[in-house]
Amino acid sequence: MSSQKVWVSEPKEGFVLGFIIDLGSDRVTVSTEKKIGSSSTVQVPYESVYPAEDDSEQDYDDNCSLMYLNEATLLNNIRIRFNKNQIYTYIANMLIAVNPYVDIKNLYSRETIKRYQGKSLGTLPPHVFAIGDKSFRDMKTTKQSQSIIVSGESGAGKTESTKYILRYLCESWGSAAGPIEQKILDANPVLESFGNAKTTRNNNSSRFGKFIEIHFEQMSKVTGGYISHYLLEKSRICSQSSSERNYHIFYQLMAGGPSPLKQKLGLEGKTLKDFRYLNRGLCEFFGQSLSDPIVHDIKDFQNLEKSLEHLEILAGDRLSIYTVVASVLHLGNVDFEDDPDDTRGGCRVKDATESSLKLAASLIGVDIDELRTSLTSRVMQTAKGGLKGTVIMVPLKTYEAANARDALAKAMYSRLFDYIVSRINQSIPFKSLNTTYIGVLDIAGFEYFTINSFEQFCINYCNEKLQQFFNERVLSDEQNLYEKEQLGVPKIEYIDNSDCIELIERNPRGILSILDEESKLPKPTAGHFTSEIHKQYPNHFRLALPRKSKIKEHREIRDDEGFLVRHFAGAVCYSTAQFIEKNNDALHASLEGLVQEQSGNQFLKGLFGKASTQVSGKLVYVSVASKFRSQLAELLDKLRGTGTSFIRCIKPNAKMIQGVFEGGQILSQLQSAGMTSVLELMQRGYPSRVQFSSLYSTYKGLLPPKLSNLDPRFFCRALFKALGLSEEDFKFGLTRVFFRPGKFKEFDQIMRTDPESLKQMVSRVTKWILHSKWKKSIYGAVSVIKLKNKIVYRRENLLVIQKTVRMYLAKKKHRPRIQGLNRIRNLNSQVQSLEQTAQKLKKNKEAGQGDVKKLQADLIAATQKIKSNPNLGPKEIEKLCQDLFSKCEMLVKSMSQRAESERIAEEQERARKVREEMERQKREKEEQERARILEEENRKKKAEIEARRKKEEAEMAIKLKTQKTVGGKSEEDHASIVMLEQDKRDTELAMRLAAENNATVDYSSDSGSTGSGSLRRNNAVINSRAGKKHDLSGWKYSELRDTINTSCDVELLEACREEFHRRLKVYHAWKARNSSRNSGISAAASRGPDIMEEQQRAPKSVYQHQHIYPTSAPSPTPSDSQRYFRIPFTKDGQNKGLWYAHFDGQFIARQMEIPPSREATLLIAGRDDMQMCELKLNETGLTRKRGAEILEYEFEKEWSKHGGERYIRPAERASLANK
C-alpha cells in the first residue's frame, strides 16, 4: 500500500506525484514529491487521487495503452510527450494536439507528408496528417464523406492544424497543389486578414467559425471546395479592449498599403491613432513593435494581394474592398453632439469630424448631406395617410446617432466579409454531384471569461451541440468495435447534454426564443429578458442564478443581470447586458436605404442587395441567434452524414510561449473537450486492446521455439490460461484481446519478470498445452466409447421404433374406420332420442316414426359397409358419416321444428284461453259493476219518481180540494161552460176529421144547439187565436201530422202537437160516442190490473183521470221531459198484459201493448196516432199512479226486445238535420 504511486490534484500543475502513506475513511494521506502549498504531505479526498503508472516517465502514443486510464495519467502522458516535442497523442482514434508555439523541425515537411500517406493510424507517431490520411482512406473505403472536427480554446492551434490538414490533403491528392488546391490554400490568408484579429489569447485569433470542404472526384483527386462561415464577431469592428486589435486588414492596409492606394482612400498620412475604431485598442503593427512567427502586417498585406489575385479578385474589386475597409474607418471617426438649435432634442455632426463625414460619404458614394441626415435622424412612417403612410423624419439623440453609425459600419464590414467568402467560393469549383468531400471544421472551442456575453453564449451553445455529436460518435465507434469483436459488452451509458441544448434552443421558450421575443417587444430590456429566463426555468438543472456561481465576481451579478448555464464543460455565468443589441443585426431603414438606393459605389450597393420595400422607422429585426441556430442545425446535419475524426487542440500556456506546460490549465481544457469523460468510458469498457498477432510477435522472442510456433490465437489462449489471469480482466475478441483498464499492465509485468519466473511461466504454459493435449486425447477416447454406447442404444431403440411405427401404420390405416364406426354409434344414441321425440308428436306421428326408422336402417347399412370393407378409404368413410350426419341433422332439425311448432301452438292456445278467461272475468266484473251502478241509479231514479209522484198526487189533491171548496156553483157553471165550449169545438173538429176520413159525425150526443155552438165556437177560436203565434185551425189533419213528423221548428211543432192531439182527442171522443156500447168509463177497478177493452188505446185507468184533471191547467211536466210508464191490464177478464207508454213532453211518443198470448203491438206517434193514447200526460193520471212510471231502460229493453226502432225526438231532428 505504501508503495502505491498516485497523482494528487494540484491547481497549478494539474497533478503532482506522491505515495499513499495512510488510508482514512474518506481521505487518503499522500506524501507528495513536490510541495503542495507549504507541505509535502497532504490529506485529500479519494476522488482527487488517481493511481499513477509505475514508470511515470514512460509515454505512449495512444493514451489507451496506459495501464491506468484517468485524467492524471492522461495529463502526464501529454506532458512527457510535449516535453519531447511530441505534441500529438491519441486517445483511441482521437488526436490531442498541443500547440508548441514553435516550429518543430520537419514536423510538417513534404517528406513527413509523404511518410504518412497510406499508413494506418497508429503505425506512425500521432500526427494531424495521420488523421487527414485516415479520413481520406475512410472516405475511399466507406465511400462516405468525412469530416474532421478541430476544437480547442482560442490560441490552441485549431486554425494552424486546419491549415496543415488542408495542405496534407491538397498536396497528397492534388497535383502538387495545382490551381484548385492552391485556391483552397490561398483562401486562408484572405479569410485571416478579414476575419482574424489579435486578441489577448491569440495574435492571430479567428473571429469566425468555418467549415472548409475539399471535394474529391471519384474519391481520389481534389476537384473543388466550399467554405461555410459562422458568426463573425462584429462588436470588434467598433471597439476592442486595450490590448487587442481590430481585424488584421485595417492594420495591413495601413502598414502595407501602397501610398497611391492610401491616398485614394484618405488614409495617407494617417496613423492608427487617428481612427476611433482602432485607437481604443492596441495601436501597434505586427512586424514592427509586435512580433509573431505567423503574423506580419506588411508581409501579410502582400500575401493578401497575391491570394486575392489567385482567387481571381481583380484590382478593381480589390480597390472596392479596400474602399469599404477605409470607409468603415472614416465613418467611425464621425462624431455627434447635441444640436442646440434642434427643439426636438436632436444632434448634429461635430464640426471637427465633418471632414471624416465627407470622406466617408465620398467613399460610400453618397451625398454628404444625405449621409448626415440618415445618421442623425431616422425615417418614421405613420400608420395612417395614404398608401404607405406619411413618412416623417425623427431626429436622433447623440448616442442614438453614434449607434446608427456603428451599426452601419458593422453592416458594411460584415457584408464585405460575406462577399469575400462568396468570392472565394466562386473561384473554387464546386461540384455537389458525385463528389465526396473531407470537411474540416475550425470553430472556437468552449469559452469562459470573467464577463461572458452573447458571443460566448453562442459559441458555447455551438460546443454543446458538437459535444453531443462527439458523444454519439465516439461511443458508437467504441461500441461498434465491441460488437464487431463479439465481446458482449452491455451498452455503455454516457452523460447526455441534450437537456442543456434543449434549454438553449427549445422552441418556444428556450433561451434563444425568449431572447428573440424580448427583442420584438416595443421596449426590450436586458433585465426583463433575464427575469423571463429565470421565471421560465426556476428549477432547471442546467440553469441557475449568478449567485450560485463558484466565482466571486459572478456572485456579485444581480439576478436580472445574468444567468448561469451548467455546460458539459462547466458552469458559465453570462452577463445579459448586451444580449439584445448583439442579437439584433438590424440597421435603420433610412441608412440601409441610403446605401441601397443612393450609393454611387456600385460595389457597396451590391453588398447591400435590393432595397426592401419596408420603409418604416422600426428596425428591420434580424436575429443573429436564430440565424446561427439554423446554420448550426444545417452544419450538424452535414456532420451526421459524414464519418468523423476529432482533433482536440490544447493551448499549453497563457503566455503563448514555447516549452511551458501549465498542467492546471491544460487539464481544464482536456476536461472541457470531454476527454476525461472519454476516459471514464474507456474505464468502464475494455480500453486496452492488442491484436493477437502483435501480442504473439511481442512475446515470441521471450519464449522457447516450441511455444512460439503456435497459432497466435491459441498461443494467446495458452498464455492467458497458463498465467491464470481472471476471465473478468480480459476478453477474447475475434482478432484481438481486450483488457480491462490496468490489466494489460499486470499481464505485461508477468511477461517481463525475471528469467527464473519466466522459466516457471514457460513450464506452466507447456504444462497447460500438455494438459490441453491430454484432455483432447481423453476427450477422443471418451467420444469413441460414447459412440459405441450410442450404437447399442440405437439398435435397441430401433426395435421400439419399428414396433411403434407398425402400430402407427396400422392405426393410421384403420383409424378412420374405427372413428367412423364410433361416430355412427354416437349417432345411434341421437336416433334413439329422435325416436322418442317422434313418439311424442301429436300430428303426423307415423310419418315422423317412419323417418326415424329409415335413418336407423341407413345407420345399420353404413355400419355394415364399414365393417365388411377393410379397404374403405378415409374419404369414403368420411363421406358416409357426413351423409348420415347430415340426414340425422336434417331429421333432428325437422323433428325439433315440428315438436317446437306443436309446443308453440299449445302454448299459444293455453295463453289464449287464459287471456279469454281473464277477459271474461273482467267483463263479468265490469258488467256486475255496471249493473250495480245501474241498479243504484235506477233505485235512485225510482225513488225520485216516487217522490215526484207523491208530490204531484199531493198537488192534485190540494187542487181538487180547492176547486171543490172555492169553486161552488159559479165554478161548476164555469166548468160546464168550458166543457160545453170545448165540446162544441171538439165536435166541429171531429166533423172535419170525419170529413177527411169519410166518416160521419153523430151530433145526437151534443147537448147544445149547433147554431149557437157554432157561433160560440167561432168566438172562442178567435179568442184563443188572439194570443197565439200559429193559427192552426185551418190546417188539415194530415198537414199537422206531416209537420209533426218533419218540422224542425220547435215552437210550430209544439203548437202542431197541441192542436193535433186536441183534434185526436175530439175524434176519439167522437168515435167513442159513435161506436161505444158502454161509452161511460167506469171508475171501477182501482185495484189490480186495468181493464183494457178491445180497440182501446190505453187501459181504462188512463182515461179515468182526464175529466178530473183540467185540460187548461198548466202542465207540471216540462215539454222536453221523457217519461215512461207501464200498466198491467187484463183483457177479456183473464188475459193479463202490459201496456207501455213513452211520453215526449206532454204527448205520447211510443206505445206498446204486450198482451199475454199475442204478439206485442208497437206504435209510434206520427204513424200510428189513431191507435195511440191521445191524452196529454197530465190528463192520464199516470204520473200520480203508484208504480206506473218506469225507467227509460226498462221501456227501451222491452221496446227493442220486440223489434222497436230507435226513437228520434222531434226536438233532436234539427241537430240531426244539421249533421
Ligand SMILES: Nc1ncnc2c1ncn2[C@@H]1O[C@H](COP(=O)(O)OP(=O)(O)OP(=O)(O)O)[C@@H](O)[C@H]1O
Ligand atoms: N502546430 C503548430 N506549430 C507551431 N506553432 C503553432 C502550431 N499551432 C499553433 N501555433 C501557434 O499558435 C498560434 C495560435 O494558433 P491558432 O491561430 O491556430 O489558434 P486557434 O486555435 O485557431 O485560436 P483562435 O480560436 O483564437 O482562432 C499560431 O499563430 C501559431 O503561432
Ligand SMILES: [Mg+2]
Ligand atoms: Mg483560429
